[in-house]
Structure formats: C-alpha cells, structure tokens
Amino acid sequence: MKSSTAQYVMGIDFGSTTSKTVILDRAGNMVASAIAHKGSVSNDGAMVSMAEALQQAGITEADIARAVSTGYGRRMLDIADKSYTEITCHARGAVHLVPDARLVIDIGGQDSKVIAVDANGLVSQFAMNDRCAAGTGKFLEALARAVQVPLEEMGPMAMTAVEHLSISNMCATFAETEVVALLAEGKRKHDVLGAVHAAIASRTLGLIARVGKREPVVMTGGVAKNVAAVHHLEQVLGMKLRIPPDPQIAGALGAALFALDEITSPDHADEEDRVDTEMAAARCGTPTCTAKKPLPANVHPLHGPALH
Amino acid sequence: MSRDAIFSAFEHAAEQPLESARAWKQAHGTPVVGSFPMHFPGELAHAAGCLPVILQESQEPITVGHGMIYPFYCGYTRSVVDQACKGDYDFLDAIMFGDHCVQVLGAADVVRAKLPNTRVHFYQLISSMSDPWSLGRARETFLLLREGLEEMIGHPIADDAIHASIQLFNQNRALLRRLYDLRRAGTANITAKQMQLAVKSSMVMDKASHNALLQQLLDELESSSDRQQRGVRVYLSGHFCQAPKLGVLDLIEDCGGIVVDDDLYHGTRYISTDVSEQGDPISALAEWYLARNLKVPCPTRVDQNADWENYLLKAMENSNAQGMIVLMAKFCEPHMYYYPEIKEAFERHNMPHLLIETEHELTALEGLRTRIESFLEVVKRQANAQARRVAA
Numbered sequence A: 001m002k003s004s005t006a007q008y009v010m011g012i013d014f015g016s017t018t019s020k021t022v023i024l025d026r027a028g029n030m031v032a033s034a035i036a037h038k039g040s041v042s043n044d045g046a047m048v049s050m051a052e053a054l055q056q057a058g059i060t061e062a063d064i065a066r067a068v069s070t071g072y073g074r075r076m077l078d079i080a081d082k083s084y085t086e087i088t089c090h091a092r093g094a095v096h097l098v099p100d101a102r103l104v105i106d107i108g109g110q111d112s113k114v115i116a117v118d119a120n121g122l123v124s125q126f127a128m129n130d131r132c133a134a135g136t137g138k139f140l141e142a143l144a145r146a147v148q149v150p151l152e153e154m155g156p157m158a159m160t161a162v163e164h165l166s167i168s169n170m171c172a173t174f175a176e177t178e179v180v181a182l183l184a185e186g187k188r189k190h191d192v193l194g195a196v197h198a199a200i201a202s203r204t205l206g207l208i209a210r211v212g213k214r215e216p217v218v219m220t221g222g223v224a225k226n227v228a229a230v231h232h233l234e235q236v237l238g239m240k241l242r243i244p245p246d247p248q249i250a251g252a253l254g255a256a257l258f259a260l261d262e263i264t265s266p267d268h269a270d271e272e273d274r275v276d277t278e279m280a281a282a283r284c285g286t287p288t289c290t291a292k293k294p295l296p297a298n299v300h301p302l303h304g305p306a307l308h
Numbered sequence B: 001m002s003r004d005a006i007f008s009a010f011e012h013a014a015e016q017p018l019e020s021a022r023a024w025k026q027a028h029g030t031p032v033v034g035s036f037p038m039h040f041p042g043e044l045a046h047a048a049g050c051l052p053v054i055l056q057e058s059q060e061p062i063t064v065g066h067g068m069i070y071p072f073y074c075g076y077t078r079s080v081v082d083q084a085c086k087g088d089y090d091f092l093d094a095i096m097f098g099d100h101c102v103q104v105l106g107a108a109d110v111v112r113a114k115l116p117n118t119r120v121h122f123y124q125l126i127s128s129m130s131d132p133w134s135l136g137r138a139r140e141t142f143l144l145l146r147e148g149l150e151e152m153i154g155h156p157i158a159d160d161a162i163h164a165s166i167q168l169f170n171q172n173r174a175l176l177r178r179l180y181d182l183r184r185a186g187t188a189n190i191t192a193k194q195m196q197l198a199v200k201s202s203m204v205m206d207k208a209s210h211n212a213l214l215q216q217l218l219d220e221l222e223s224s225s226d227r228q229q230r231g232v233r234v235y236l237s238g239h240f241c242q243a244p245k246l247g248v249l250d251l252i253e254d255c256g257g258i259v260v261d262d263d264l265y266h267g268t269r270y271i272s273t274d275v276s277e278q279g280d281p282i283s284a285l286a287e288w289y290l291a292r293n294l295k296v297p298c299p300t301r302v303d304q305n306a307d308w309e310n311y312l313l314k315a316m317e318n319s320n321a322q323g324m325i326v327l328m329a330k331f332c333e334p335h336m337y338y339y340p341e342i343k344e345a346f347e348r349h350n351m352p353h354l355l356i357e358t359e360h361e362l363t364a365l366e367g368l369r370t371r372i373e374s375f376l377e378v379v380k381r382q383a384n385a386q387a388r389r390v391a392a
C-alpha cells in the first residue's frame, strides 16, 4: 500500500515487448532501474521489472509514495496512481537526461516516435509510426531471424558491411522477403544487414521530416543500443546523436519524474483536473489570446499555444 | 419522445440508410433517388416527389468491389462500388452523380456499369467558383438536373414545389445549426457521435420527419441546461464524403477531448448555408452552391475568395477550441492537396493540431489512442505552462 509519507516514487513503462521500472528518491536521485523482457504487453513483465527495481532499491511497495505508468499497457496497472502517454514521458525522461535536447528519437519494440521539444522541455510536436512495424525493434527482430544472426550481434556485424545494398523501408514483411532474396543471390550477411539498418534510418528520417529537424538530438529506446542503427541515423541526419547511458529507461524515468512532481509540488501536478479552468481563463490556443507576449528571439515553437 | 429515443431514431436511419430508405419507399410508394455527397441539391429530388438519399460508406468489409476499383482509391468510393456490386442499390429508382473529384468519377463508371437498369443521371458542376460565368454555369447544370428528374417522373416540377422543398430543407439546416449552437455554448452536452447521427440521418431520412424529431429534441435541450464538461476543447476538420467512424469520435472523447465544433461534411459543411426562398428557385440553388463554398471552403472547388486555413483558424476562435484534430480519409486527393497549407498556417499561429489518417479498414483503435492522448496531453501541458507564466 502506498503512503504519502513514503520516501520514493516509481515510474513504470509498460511497453509492448519490454517493461521498465525506475525508482527515484524524494531528491530525484535514481535508486533503481530494471528492464524485463516478457513479450507482448505482459503483466508478468511489468510485475517482474517492478519487483526487480524494488529489490535493487532494497525497499517495498509501502515505501512508494506515488507511481505513474506509461507505455502501451499503461492503463492495465493497478499500482499506478496516474498514467501519461509514452510521448509525454519519453520527452520528459530524455530532457532530464539531456537537458538541452530539442528532438527525441525513440525506437522501441513495436513503435518508433519522434518528439520535438521546446525550450521549456515541453513537447511541441510528435510523430509516430502507423500500424506497420517497419523501422521498429520488431522489424530488426524479424530480420535477425531471417538472417539467422542473434539480435545483439546484428549491429556490430552490419558495421562491417562493404557492398552497398538497398532494401525497402516501407513494410516489414516485404523487407523480410527482400532480405531472403538477397541472401539467395549469395550476398554477404554483413552487407544485407548494412542495408537493413540503412532502411531503419531512412524510415525514421520520414518521421523526423514530419516534425522538423532540430538539434541536439537524443536517441532513446532499445534500438539506441544498436551501433549500426545509430551510425546510419547519424549519416542520414548529418549530425551526431546523443545516447544516454540507459536509453531504454527514458520513458520510465519520465513517468517517475511526473510522480515526483506530484508529491513535491502538488500545485503543478494533476494537470488534468485543473487545466480546463485555467485554459478557459487564459483563452489559450486561440489566435486572439490576450495573454500572448512576443516570443523570445531564440524560441521557435512549431505549434502549440506554447511560449508566449 | 425522450432525448435518447430521438437519437436512436437518428442512429437507425444513419447506420442503416439503405434499409430505412427501402422501408420508406415501401410504406409511402415514394421513388428513391440516391446521390453522391457534397454538392447535390436534394431539394430538387424532393420537389419531384422523391426521397433523396445521399449514398453513404458502408461499414461492411469491401469484398467483391475489390476487383472493380483500385485499392488506392478512398474508402468512400471503394465502398460505394462494393455496395453496387453486391446489389445493395438495386431498389434505387435513380442515381444522381456529381463529379467532385477524380476518384468519384471512377466509382460512378463502375456503378453505372453494374446497374444497367437504373436511371443514372450524371451532372457536372462548375468547380471554379469565382469566375464571371460560374453562377450561370451552375444554374445551367441545375436546370439539366431538374429536366432529368422531370423526365423520370413524367411531368414538370412546379417552381412552387421547389420553393416548398427549399423551405423544408432550410428549416432542417436551421434546426441542426441550433443544435450546434447549443453544443458550442456548452449548454447541451451533445457527443460527437450524436452530432454525426443527427446530421447523417438528415442525409437519408424524409426531411419533414427529421424536422419533427429535431424540433422535439431542441425543445427538450433548450428547456434545460447540462452540466459544463471538462476537458480539452477540440475542433474536428476534414472527412468529406464519408462520415468519420463513430469509434474514432468516441475515442477522442474517451481520451479527454470535448468536440465543440467541426467542418465535416457529416457536420457543419452540410448545413452551413440556406437557399433563398424568393424568386427563381434554380437561380437560388445556383447562388447557394457558390455561397456555401465561402461559408465553409471546400477543397474540391477552386475559389479565389475562399481560404480554408483562415476559415479554420477563425472557426477555432469562434468555438473557443484549443486544438484541432484533422481527420483525413486515406487517399483523399482533394484533402491531401490542401493539408500542407493548413499545417503551415497552424504552425505559424502556434495552434496545436493533430493529423489522423483514417481508412475504411480501420478497426484497431489502440494505436490511435496513444496519439490522441498524447496530443491532448501536449495541449494541456502547454496551456498550463502558459497559464503559469501569465500568473507569474
């Protein structure tokens, strides 16, 4: 049972293929983080990552003052007091890890997302892949199977590609067929894998184009640990990516930070409950908004009532 | 009738439009005239003693129609072709096709080929709206439509009959607009689904019956006041020929959005403009055709005096909306042409908006939920941050 005098907060990212849990103390220090791989939106996975994080921190559920969930299964967790979408939490976590970040690229198991962040660390725009798994962790997994190379070896192997091959970035199933055809033609696995990672990068570039390119760019999610994916993305973007030490936990960290807000500055928390009256008062989001002030010269919000 | 009973009557007609039209025909012996959506003046068919029915996208999976039309046509045209192939339109006495986009032309060809025994009247409305000859050409087209209908019923349609139909249709539009006013003002909590059912049923039901139901509904709504809803005020834009899926509308509200206004065809676009009840009725219809494009600009028309993005910015201001969700039917070319300008204008004005591409085949809504929730979170958090800055 959670108590308001407890000393810790918890963020749980209940993702499509993995679950991540982060525990912070009241000062915002990370005291534990755990990742569990349990397959599609698995309650077991979430439980395992939470139990592991509690154990790491040497505490029990009773020491958790507030828990916030995010990710695909965010509403399925009874322990969570509140949930936010992965867009909001990933942006929060990534900005915490890289405070001047303006663009967050997150490639996870089932989806990829690109989030533009404004100077206040707030999301201004985002784009997510549609139903197709092309350009996500799933895409890499399927192709690892086709090439018969363990997932974690794919990246390093792809980095040794010599011949320039190309495969389609539009559909995971088509890409798999193309990979099999290239192998049947006698192409080297290394070169085929080079093409696979280039396809992920070009697919992601399409998402980036939807929100607009800006720097610095942080990459989070499991695919950020894949050297070849990072390399090809840097190539197509023409800029360096910043990769936090634990790129997979950004969402859970963001959720934990929201939980922390709620116990340390309740005034700013519970946005949902307060927001409508405030927005009505500010008439924000309308072109005639009387509250508007000129934007600072270095701020260019793409949209959103934003920074006036 | 209670509010719920009225909405279920709307739902029955809106969700089974062909069945309800067939039942009306059987009960009243009225010929049924099907039409494509967007620009057909139902008043003329009504004045000819027919029941005008705007052909709707069906929720059925597209099967036999697949072989007759490209998969990269919009869901509306593919569904209409599929319905024609399945024999769903066999009971129609006539079909009036306009040519508001290339895809609709392709669909019209297939439907015509599939229904050799049905009277098909094809009309071409001038699409350039601000030329000196636009009004005259629109009038000529409506005259031809009148003649086509007269040929079908075997006698002339009197001007008085057209005037009476115009009056009835104006009443219908005015009643629906009152419903919108109540929602915009927040005195009646009408969901996006209910609003769609109210408008869509008007496209397929007998207008006098629809007016009677609307009047009852308004009497009830105007005599009471609902509790003010909480959430992000959302404006819906887009979707022309087909009604947005009800699941998508429910999802937006389920995620914490309150739909306060729209420019949907199954919404304000359909009811925006009245026809003059004076003078030559055909000229009045031609004037209506040009005027409504200035009221709610249509991407299938070319009009130097109409500017969709400015219209949307203004409409959001009028309804005090905080964010706009654009619903774009996949492969809808007219919408795709205009969207970049809307996106640019909204970004320039710092107005939050989210694009959702919809498909006939769209069934799994969970992926959409994350995008909609994220969007509403963005709007809320940005607005909160601004409110704090204003307070500081």
Ligand code: SF4
Residues within 6 Å of the ligand: B074, B075, B076, B077, B100, B101, B102, B103, B104, B240, B241, B242, B300, B329, B331, B332, B333, B334, B335
């Ligand atoms: S306007 Fe768009 S939705 Fe309507 S028929 Fe043409 S392509 Fe389809």
